[in-house]
Amino acid sequence: xxxxxxxxxxxxxxxxxxxxxxxxxxxxxxxxxxxxxxxxxxxxxxxxxxxxxxxxxxxxxxxxxxxxxxxxxxxxxxxxxxxxxxxxxxxxxxxxxxxxxxxxxxxxxxxxxxxxxxxxxxxxxxxxxxxxxxxxxxxxxxxxxxxxxxxxxxxxxxxxxxxxxxxxxxxxxxxxxxxxxxxxxxxxxxxxxxxxxxxxxxxxxxxxxxxxxxxxxxxxxxxxxxxxxxxxxxxxxxxxxxxxxxxxxxxxxxxxxxxxxxxxxxxxxxxxxxxxxxxxxxxxxxxxxxxxxxxxxxxxxxxxxxxxxxxxxxxxxxxxxxxxxxxxxxxxxxxxxxxxxxxxxxxxxxxxxxxxxxxxxxxxxxxxxxxxxxxxxxxxxxxxxxxxxxxxxxxxxxxxxxxxxxxxxxxxxxxxxxxxxxxxxxxxxxxxxxxxxxxxxxxxxxxxxxxxxxxxxxxxxxx
Numbered sequence: 320x321x322x323x324x325x326x327x328x329x330x331x332x333x334x335x336x337x338x339x340x341x342x343x344x345x346x347x348x349x350x351x352x353x354x355x356x357x358x359x360x361x362x363x364x365x366x367x368x369x370x371x372x373x374x375x376x377x378x379x380x381x382x383x384x385x386x387x388x389x390x391x392x393x394x395x396x397x398x399x400x401x402x403x404x405x406x407x408x409x410x411x412x413x414x415x416x417x418x419x420x421x422x423x424x425x426x427x428x429x430x431x432x433x434x435x436x437x438x439x440x441x442x443x444x445x446x447x448x449x450x451x452x453x454x455x456x457x458x459x460x461x462x463x464x465x466x467x468x469x470x471x472x473x474x475x476x477x478x479x480x481x482x483x484x485x486x487x488x489x490x491x492x493x494x495x496x497x498x499x500x501x502x503x504x505x506x507x508x509x510x511x512x513x514x515x516x517x518x519x520x521x522x523x524x525x526x527x528x529x530x531x532x533x534x535x536x537x538x539x540x541x542x543x544x545x546x547x548x549x550x551x552x553x554x555x556x557x558x559x560x561x562x563x564x565x566x567x568x569x570x571x572x573x574x575x576x577x578x579x580x581x582x583x584x585x586x587x588x589x590x591x592x593x594x595x596x597x598x599x600x601x602x603x604x605x606x607x608x609x610x611x612x613x614x615x616x617x618x619x620x621x622x623x624x625x626x627x628x629x630x631x632x633x634x635x636x637x638x639x640x641x642x643x644x645x646x647x648x649x650x651x652x653x654x655x656x657x658x659x660x661x662x663x664x665x666x667x668x669x670x671x672x673x674x675x676x677x678x679x680x681x682x683x684x685x686x687x688x689x690x691x692x693x694x695x696x697x698x699x700x701x702x703x704x705x706x707x708x709x710x711x712x713x714x715x716x717x718x719x720x721x722x723x724x725x726x727x728x729x730x731x732x733x734x735x736x737x738x739x740x741x742x743x744x745x746x747x748x749x750x751x752x753x754x755x756x757x758x759x760x761x762x763x764x765x766x767x768x769x770x771x772x773x774x775x776x777x778x779x780x781x782x
Contacts, residue, residue, distance in 0.1 A: 326441040327351040329370040331361035331387060332403065333379040337426070341374060341403075341433070348434045350441075358382030362390055365398075366483045372440040373400045377415070385415065392419045393556060395481055395508035397447045399440035403428075455480065455506050462498055463680075464640025468632040472499070479627045480506040485579075485599045487564075487607060487624050490631030492750030493681030496602040497562070499631055503600055504558045513557035515549045520566035520752070520763070527571040528587050531578070538588025550584050551593055558598045564624070565605035565616065566753055566763065576620045599624060604750045634676040634683065641672045641683065648684045649698065652691035661691075666700040674707045677746040741769050 328350050332338050335356070342352045353368060355361035358381055365373065373391060377384035384402065391398055399421035416423060421440045424433060455477040456470075463469050479486060480503050488496045488503075497516075504514045522530050529538075533548030553559050561567075567575065578584050582595045601624045611621035634641065645663055653660055663671075676682055686706045690698045740759060748754035756766035 325349065325351045326371040326445075327353060327368070328437055328441070329353045329355065329361065329365055329373045331355045331358065331373065331379075331384075332376040333357055333381075334376070337376075337403075344430050344433055345437065348438075350437070358384070358387040361387060365391060366394070369395070369482050370398075371444045372421070372437055373398060374403055374437065375400055375420075377402055377404045385418075388415055388418060388420060393508070394483065397444070397508075399443050401436055401440055455502065458502055458505065459498075463495055464637065464643045466637040466639045468637040469640060472629070472631065475629050476502050476506070479503070479629075481508060482627075483598055484626040485624050486601070486627045486629060487621075488600060488602045488629045488631060489607065490602075490604065490750075491633045491679055492604050492745065492752070493679035494631045494633050494750075495680055496604075496631050497560070499629060500560050500600045500602055504560075504598075507558070507598065509556055509558050509598055512555065513553050514560060515553040515557060516560045516562060517549050518562050519571065520563035520767070522567075522571065524568045524570055527568065527574055531571075531574060532584045532586055534587035535589040538586070542588070545586070548584070548586065550578060550595060550597065551586070553597045554584075554593055554595050556596050558600060561599065561601040561624075563603065563752075564601040565603045565607055565610065565751075569617070572617045572620050576617060576623060579620075579623050605753070634679045635674075638672045642668050644680060644683055645671055645687050648687035649691055652688045656691060658691070661694060661697050663698040664700070667698050667703055670700050670703060670707060677742070677750075679750070737769070741766070745770075 326349075328345055330338050330341050330345075330352060332341070333356050338354050338356070342354060345352050353364055353370060355364050357379055361373075361375075362382075375384050375387060375391075379387075388400055388402070391400060396419065400415075400419075402415045402420050402423035403426060404423055405426050413423070421443065422436055424436060456473045459469060459473040459476060463472070476499060486500075486503060488499050490496050501514065504510060517530070528534075529542075529546060529548065531548050531550055533551050534542050534546045536542060536545050549559060561575075578595065579599065583592045584595060585592055605616075607616060607621055608625070610616040611618040634644075642663075645668070649663065650660055671683070671686075678685070686703055687698075689706060690702045694702050741755075744755040744758045745752065748758060752766060752770070753763050756763045759766065761769075
């Protein structure tokens, strides 16, 4: 059992008596200690319970110390690893230092020498951990604001980023789930490896295996060449980001679960086994746990994915972030237009902070992009008031409707009513597009097409 606020050390050594001696010394020195009798269980333990330092024997049965060192550092370059070696393998230990190990000790070693090296290794980890936390917070604050809700969010990202835990990121449409997911990858030990984004709601059920796992040439009609699936693209240490995981079909859920449990895949039409070293981050605007408990989503898959759950707060729950975000989006938009910066007056900020923001941060971004285009010297309340109520047709279309024949006027009115219905359903469904489609009595694909059309009218509401 690990104790909070005590540094943990993982011992990987196939000599039972040596592990017992090292454990006793470290426990007396105030450390929590985990033990593994070989390389494979040591790697698994380090993945599930990331230690502050590792003491690693170089010569073990099964996977040797050099390979264990390589795999540990591949996952986390900043993990301090102390090599424990017999006198005759000092050359190997020195090579391990060159590969990234913290230090080496020759067996037998003095107790005080052993404790001193481990303390220095743990101190280095603490310093790097503090630097990492500062980097995570700077990253998130620079993109999302500094409210208490976002500070808590940054704490959660920092706590899980460097582990290999699968993470479910949940929150309303437009709240920033992809920003959180990218931050988890950016501050993990996998940052140098691919970050592969998969829109689960956009994959036809018949193509799931091909998109996930790839296919061989000739595997089916139209397979003119070998195709590398998204899991193979991330297989060697990358991260898979499964967006809209709640919209994955039952067949897709089954295929995904099988791959995650086996940690191997094969392309459609092929027999080659491809090993997976991937981390999975899944995003959802659903109450996924409740759906799993109700039988609407595979419960075994949910618990495989949800080793850690991060909830992204909606914008209305953190109005103190609105001025920062509004200014950031305004600067970006004016810069994109090649125009000089302008200010936002106090009345406009009051309106922005009082708004409910059903489309969350993405809705705010759209409002400020429009304000950047229509404001000359400063953004006033008048520039944004019409965008914070019922979304009208663009001005040019409204003018056309007034002067158009009756048939066209009717068409414009129908479009306006449809627009309101689509957005109202999304609001009532709290951003869940599948639920919004159900409320309107249309299929999911039709609803997504209507949302896409609204983007062209200034309502960019994609998740």
